[in-house]
Amino acid sequence: MTDLEYIERIFLLPEGEERERRFWRDPALRRMLPELYRLDGVPQPPVYHPEGDVLTHTLLAIRHLPANPDRRLAWGALLHDIGKAVTTREIDGRIRAFGHDRAGAELASAVLNRLGVATEDQADILWLIRHHMFALSWQVADQAKLSHRQWRFIEDPRFALLLDLMKIDALAAGANPEKLRQVDFYRQALLGIAHEDVQTPE
Numbered sequence: 001m002t003d004l005e006y007i008e009r010i011f012l013l014p015e016g017e018e019r020e021r022r023f024w025r026d027p028a029l030r031r032m033l034p035e036l037y038r039l040d041g042v043p044q045p046p047v048y049h050p051e052g053d054v055l056t057h058t059l060l061a062i063r064h065l066p067a068n069p070d071r072r073l074a075w076g077a078l079l080h081d082i083g084k085a086v087t088t089r090e091i092d093g094r095i096r097a098f099g100h101d102r103a104g105a106e107l108a109s110a111v112l113n114r115l116g117v118a119t120e121d122q123a124d125i126l127w128l129i130r131h132h133m134f135a136l137s138w139q140v141a142d143q144a145k146l147s148h149r150q151w152r153f154i155e156d157p158r159f160a161l162l163l164d165l166m167k168i169d170a171l172a173a174g175a176n177p178e179k180l181r182q183v184d185f186y187r188q189a190l191l192g193i194a195h196e197d198v199q200t201p202e
Contacts, residue, residue, distance in 0.1 A: 003032045004115045011074040016063035023059045035111055036078065038085040045095045050174045054084045060172035066164075072121055076128035076165045079108040083129075105130040124158055128165050135166065135182040143189050154189055163187055 001009075006028065013019045023029055023036075030037050039054040051057055061077040069077075083104025084097045105126045112122045134153070140146055146154075153159070163183055170179030 002116065004117065007032060007115070008071060008074070011062075011065065011069060011071065014067060016065065019065065020059045020063040023062055032115075033078075033111065035082055035085070035107055039082065042084050042088050043095050044084075044088075044097075048173060048176065051172065054081050054088075057081065057172050061168050064168045064171040070161060070164075072124045072128065073161055073164055073168075075108075075112065075117065075121075075125045076132070076161075077168050079104065079111065079125070080129050080132050080165060080169065082107045082111075101130055101133045124161070127158055128162055131162055132165055132169060134162075135179075135186065141185065143185075143192070146189070151189075151193075154186065155193060159186075159190060163190070 010019055010022050010026075010029075013022070036058070037055065039058060042054040044052070044054055044057065049057055051060055058078065058081055061080070062074075065074055065077055081097075081100060081104060083100035083102070083106075086107070087100040087103050088095065088097045090096070108129050109122065109126055112125060117125070138150065140150070156162075163186055166179065166186075167183045170176045170183060173179065
């Protein structure tokens with residue numbers, strides 16, 4: 001069995017608690033994914049992450065994966081914050097990880113290449129990681145204020161998967177209500193697009 005097959009079998013375990021436990025306790029995973037375990041002890045702002053450090057958050061995300069997850073979603077959840085290992089700083093007394101999404105995509109690319117993840121899946125996984133913080137930068141609360149460029153982004157066929165990742169991210173952060181609200185807001189926008197697509201022209 002390859003390392004890739006070993007890891008992906010854990011993604012498919014039916015119980016979220018067992019998936020999380022395996023990533024905590026299995027020494028083989030520490031050998032296969034050293035970049036992941038560098039997140040152990042990397043701090044996060046308690047106001048946004050009451051669950052603790054970045055590794056704790058990440059493994060809670062694995063716990064919250066749905067049954068039989070899309071492999072791209074599973075890898076996105078596992079690696080979405082991997083960039084915090086190299087970007088986390090204390091600035092003016094506050095813990096910051098500016099640019100961890102972009103740095104994370106670069107680090108994840110090396111991991112996925114090494115493990116032999118299919119090229120087409122890699123592209124989608126890296127897209128999820130690179131964009132998982134988009135709502136924070138947009139700061140939009142009214143669909144009428146979304147730009148044409150933002151609507152085009154929402155129309156991307158991977159956007160629904162990105163919302164799934166955002167929901168998992170929120171659940172792994174103590175069910176953060178603001179993040180969950182953002183997921184609902186953009187899911188409504190996506191549903192609006194789908195409704196327009198199925199309407200029969202007069």
